[in-house]
């Protein structure tokens with residue numbers, strides 16, 4: 001039985017701070033698959049980039065729907081010390097985790113190696129392991145369809161570290177929303 005997004009948000013808000021842990025929220029998401037029809041009003045699609053659509057935000061967490069066209073992929077990134085979870089509500093996504101092989105922060109050098117990978121679809125939930133937080137999310141061309149994922153980040157954050165394997169480097173990048181509560185943000189061209 002799938003639930004409406006309003007009910008997912010209400011349920012997340014009811015979790016006491018002390019219980020808002022990686023495992024508990026992961027379990028909560030696993031038990032509460034979301035009906036995609038209850039969020040379709042928030043979707044925006046671009047041929048050029050995946051879109052980050054904010055549905056809800058408070059001091060403790062933000063909830064976003066990310067719309068991935070066929071073949072669109074995230075950068076390799078991490079979320080610093082933030083917790084994050086995701087659920088794929090439409091289509092299918094591939095995740096690749098990375099470990100640091102060698103790092104020299106003084107010159108923004110970082111060599112990564114691939115570790116485990118996973119596929120997500122059908123409202124399967126995933127969490128980012130804090131011990132190994134570097135990852136990439138891909139809507140692989142062979143999946144041959146758009147995908148939508150829900151993401152919860154706690155606390156909300158507006159920067160992340162982005163890694164480039166061609167140059168073995170990393171940098172801090174600013175994150176922005178494509179839309180907020182169903183309204184396209186100023187300055188965004190889809």
Ligand SMILES: [Fe+2]
Nearest residue numbers: 077079084135
């Ligand atoms: Fe991520």
